[in-house]
Amino acid sequence: MSLETRSLSVAYGTTRAVRDVSLDVSRGERFAIMGPSGSGKSTMLRAIAGLIRIDSGTIAIDGEDMTGTPAHRRPVGLMFQDYALFPHMTVAENVAYGLRMAGVSSRERQLRSLELLSLVGLDGFANRMPTTLSGGEQQRVALARTLAPAPSVVLLDEPLGSLDVSLRESLLTETRSILASVGATSMYVTHDRSEAFAFCDRMAIMYNGEILRVGAPDEIWHQPRSEFVAKAIGQSNLVPLDVIEPGRAGLCFVPPDACEMHMDGLLTGIVGSSRFEDGAHIVTVGLSDGTAQLEMSTPQRATTGSTVRFDVDNDRVIVVSADEV
Amino acid sequence: MDRDRSLITRSPFGHLGTGALVVIPTLFLAYFFVYPVVAITVRGLTPEGVFNPAVLLDVLSSRTLQGVAAFTLWQAVLSTLLTVAVGLPAAWVFARFDFPGKSVMRAATLVPFVLPTLVVGTAFLALIGPKGVTDIDLTGTLWVILIAHVFYNYAIVVRGVGAYWERIDPALEDAARSLGASRLRTFRTVTLPLLKPAIASTSALVFLFSFTSFGVVLLLGDINHSTIEVEIWRQTTAYLRLDIASTLAILQLIGVGVILMMYGRYQRRTTIQFAHGTIRPPRPATAADRIAVGAVLATTAFLLGLPLVILIGRSLVNPQGGIGFANYSNLFSLPAMSASFVDPIDAIVNSLRFALFATVIAVLIGVLASAALSYSQKRTARVFDLFVMLPLGTSAVTIGFGFLVALGWPIDLRTSVMLIPIAHALVAIPFMVRTTNPSMGSVQHRLREAAATLGATPARAWWTIDLRLVSRAIAVGAAFAFAISMGEFGATSFITRPDSPTIPIAIFRLLGRPGSTPFGAALAMSVLLMVITGVAVFAIDVLRTPQAGDL
Numbered sequence: 001m002s003l004e005t006r007s008l009s010v011a012y013g014t015t016r017a018v019r020d021v022s023l024d025v026s027r028g029e030r031f032a033i034m035g036p037s038g039s040g041k042s043t044m045l046r047a048i049a050g051l052i053r054i055d056s057g058t059i060a061i062d063g064e065d066m067t068g069t070p071a072h073r074r075p076v077g078l079m080f081q082d083y084a085l086f087p088h089m090t091v092a093e094n095v096a097y098g099l100r101m102a103g104v105s106s107r108e109r110q111l112r113s114l115e116l117l118s119l120v121g122l123d124g125f126a127n128r129m130p131t132t133l134s135g136g137e138q139q140r141v142a143l144a145r146t147l148a149p150a151p152s153v154v155l156l157d158e159p160l161g162s163l164d165v166s167l168r169e170s171l172l173t174e175t176r177s178i179l180a181s182v183g184a185t186s187m188y189v190t191h192d193r194s195e196a197f198a199f200c201d202r203m204a205i206m207y208n209g210e211i212l213r214v215g216a217p218d219e220i221w222h223q224p225r226s227e228f229v230a231k232a233i234g235q236s237n238l239v240p241l242d243v244i245e246p247g248r249a250g251l252c253f254v255p256p257d258a259c260e261m262h263m264d265g266l267l268t269g270i271v272g273s274s275r276f277e278d279g280a281h282i283v284t285v286g287l288s289d290g291t292a293q294l295e296m297s298t299p300q301r302a303t304t305g306s307t308v309r310f311d312v313d314n315d316r317v318i319v320v321s322a323d324e325v
Numbered sequence: 326m327d328r329d330r331s332l333i334t335r336s337p338f339g340h341l342g343t344g345a346l347v348v349i350p351t352l353f354l355a356y357f358f359v360y361p362v363v364a365i366t367v368r369g370l371t372p373e374g375v376f377n378p379a380v381l382l383d384v385l386s387s388r389t390l391q392g393v394a395a396f397t398l399w400q401a402v403l404s405t406l407l408t409v410a411v412g413l414p415a416a417w418v419f420a421r422f423d424f425p426g427k428s429v430m431r432a433a434t435l436v437p438f439v440l441p442t443l444v445v446g447t448a449f450l451a452l453i454g455p456k457g458v459t460d461i462d463l464t465g466t467l468w469v470i471l472i473a474h475v476f477y478n479y480a481i482v483v484r485g486v487g488a489y490w491e492r493i494d495p496a497l498e499d500a501a502r503s504l505g506a507s508r509l510r511t512f513r514t515v516t517l518p519l520l521k522p523a524i525a526s527t528s529a530l531v532f533l534f535s536f537t538s539f540g541v542v543l544l545l546g547d548i549n550h551s552t553i554e555v556e557i558w559r560q561t562t563a564y565l566r567l568d569i570a571s572t573l574a575i576l577q578l579i580g581v582g583v584i585l586m587m588y589g590r591y592q593r594r595t596t597i598q599f600a601h602g603t604i605r606p607p608r609p610a611t612a613a614d615r616i617a618v619g620a621v622l623a624t625t626a627f628l629l630g631l632p633l634v635i636l637i638g639r640s641l642v643n644p645q646g647g648i649g650f651a652n653y654s655n656l657f658s659l660p661a662m663s664a665s666f667v668d669p670i671d672a673i674v675n676s677l678r679f680a681l682f683a684t685v686i687a688v689l690i691g692v693l694a695s696a697a698l699s700y701s702q703k704r705t706a707r708v709f710d711l712f713v714m715l716p717l718g719t720s721a722v723t724i725g726f727g728f729l730v731a732l733g734w735p736i737d738l739r740t741s742v743m744l745i746p747i748a749h750a751l752v753a754i755p756f757m758v759r760t761t762n763p764s765m766g767s768v769q770h771r772l773r774e775a776a777a778t779l780g781a782t783p784a785r786a787w788w789t790i791d792l793r794l795v796s797r798a799i800a801v802g803a804a805f806a807f808a809i810s811m812g813e814f815g816a817t818s819f820i821t822r823p824d825s826p827t828i829p830i831a832i833f834r835l836l837g838r839p840g841s842t843p844f845g846a847a848l849a850m851s852v853l854l855m856v857i858t859g860v861a862v863f864a865i866d867v868l869r870t871p872q873a874g875d876l
Binding site for chain 1: 771774779783786793794
């Protein structure tokens with residue numbers, strides 16, 4: 001294992017920001033932690049980097065216990081949300097900083113920082129000052145700086161959070177391939193599910209300081225197990241199971257494309273609204289018995305206020321347990 | 326909330342180290358500041374070795390001294406009101422508009438503030454004194470003192486309030502306008518309330534400087550127009566009444582303490598940052614804006630420029646008539662005629678040497694104090710801050726006088742040459758702390774964390790990040806210290822020795838002589854001093870970064 005935490009707990013006063021978290025990330029793996037703000041995911045990263053004191057538990061990197069090791073001696077690179085570039089140093093000096101601390105000779109530092117700048121696509125930026133760069137460029141410098149000392153684990157704290165949407169997608173793909181090219185083990189923290197899905201091999205869903213679920217994105221998508229996790233990964237059609245399979249208690253999520261409208265459908269509902277998105281009509285249908293509302297993806301339009309009949313593919317319905325929270 | 330759990334402490338030295346940082350400045354200030362002040366107090370209250378409030382009662386009941394105290398307060402109140410009234414429009418123009426030559430203008434506003442009081446006094450003598458270019462002689466009136474104080478403190482209001490004004494998001498004012506408020510109404514209901522802490526803290530500072538004004542009042546006032554500060558000096562040097570001088574110093578210290586506390590309170594409020602970056606303000610667009618900006622700038626140029634232009638012009642008028650450099654060449658010929666004239670080269674060399682030492686001391690103590698301030702706990706910092714700022718309010722005269730009274734023990738330092746640079750450093754340390762502390766405090770915690778994750782030890786992170794980011798602020802503080810030392814007169818007048826006079830002392834001696842030749846030489850000397858401090862001031866503005874603090 002490249003990174004292991006065991007029963008990690010951090011509390012701020014009486015608030016328990018991280019509760020008893022045990023995670024394993026294997027070498028070269030891209031791991032994401034996803035959760036709403038305040039769920040404790042950034043605190044996790046800061047604890048792993050050694051920036052904050054933990055209350056209990058252990059942290060090991062490459063099989064070596066790091067629990068009591070100060071931040072500057074941990075083989076961990078942290079990329080900050082606002083990048084934290086040193087404003088008084090050039091881009092190259094920023095990138096070379098970690099190497100300088102490691103006692104690498106100035107010649108070698110120079111070569112390596114140019115190499116990294118070229119890796120992140122910033123050839124020719126070496127002598128610029130960070131304040132003269134755009135947000136996306138700053139993000140790349142921060143990535144290069146984090147990677148320069150070749151840390152065993154790269155931690156990324158909402159690294160795209162302060163960029164606009166169009167830039168986010170391309171930088172995410174790029175960041176992902178750069179990390180892959182250097183074979184880095186990484187842990188990516190975000191509140192955005194599409195970012196987490198696009199980035200990771202495996203992910204954890206965090207809420208209220210606890211890890212609710214760990215697994216590959218498709219695994220979690222198909223078996224979220226709990227209502228909260230299902231909602232967190234973007235399932236929106238929550239209905240009582242009873243509606244689809246009469247007599248069964250519990251809740252289920254219905255994928256929008258698991259519904260099919262046709263004349264002899266078993267279920268009836270009234271169309272609330274309809275919009276066109278990604279090649280299909282998304283129709284919101286209120287069930288006739290008033291128990292729930294479903295979004296379904298259909299090839300044909302539906303008129304608001306009209307009554308429709310439809311069927312649900314029972315095999316594709318995801319059964320979950322209701323949350324106590 | 327992150328901070329309580331943070332393993333990356335703000336201080337690179339741990340808690341013990343921060344303690345050590347506090348110790349050195351504390352010891353320095355304790356011996357060179359607190360001890361002399363206490364000695365003055367003891368001396369005032371125990372004239373013959375036993376406690377005797379008689380002198381205190383005498384002073385309090387003396388009609389003359391009551392008059393001095395009343396005048397000191399009265400002129401300080403008027404000076405403050407007038408300075409704020411004159412300075413606010415300029416603060417607005419500098420904060421809200423961009424115009425060609427703005428940075429040079431802004432730098433120029435600082436010139437009078439760092440000009441030696443004696444130069445300012447001499448400039449006004451050249452303008453409206455008995456030997457001045459106008460036929461009006463305003464010396465010995467309240468007016469001349471008020472005008473000189475406005476001239477002197479204008480920069481504090483323009484820069485202090487202006488810097489704060491700049492950070493108020495213009496969108497707030499736009500919002501008020503769109504909600505139906507007129508410009509005046511917007512100013513009254515939005516801008517002014519937001520500016521209040523800045524106006525209050527700068528007013529306190531202007532009041533403080535006017536309250537303890539020395540050189541200007543000494544040159545331009547008379548017996549009926551005198552401050553407590555001048556009275557302390559007069560009682561000591563003219564009447565040798567150390568007991569009365571001590572008592573006056575105590576009374577003044579109390580007043581200063583009260584003002585400083587108010588200043589500290591408002592100053593803290595002005596450190597709240599507004600959430601917006603520095604947006605470059607627009608050029609004045611409408612005709613009304615252009616007229617307003619033009620008028621304000623013209624007034625500023627006139628107010629600040631006139632006395633200096635007159636000073637320079639008058640220094641080029643030869644004593645026997647005609648235009649030329651006779652006043653400057655007289656500087657060199659006068660000492661040959663009488664031993665009581667100071668050799669100008671000597672004075673310049675002395676001043677430069679003292680200023681160099683004073684700057685080194687002020688930088689060392691100031692940076693340590695400033696580091697201690699930004700790395701210690703909030704409550705400790707607040708007390709320590711007040712302690713470090715005390716010398717700012719304690720008049721220079723009190724410091725000089727205190728040195729004379731106290732520093733005979735444990736070793737007699739009163740004849741040491743180092744006494745003058747130490748006194749100058751004391752005056753400069755508060756400025757040093759004020760310029761470096763904000764930027765030390767504003768070094769983002771994130772950067773230190775980033776350095777740590779990149780393998781920097783705490784000490785190394787401080788050295789490579791904090792110190793580098795603060796170095797320009799330190800340079801600004803050093804330039805301030807240098808300028809202050811070059812022009813310092815109040816304290817120096819007490820502890821100067823006949824064989825090592827400074828430039829201000831030389832000017833003062835020249836002004837005390839009858840005839841137009843020494844007066845002309847004083848003008849020439851003042852111009853020299855103005856040039857030297859002027860260079861230091863422009864260095865300050867060139868070096869200043871957005872993070873560096875103002876007063």
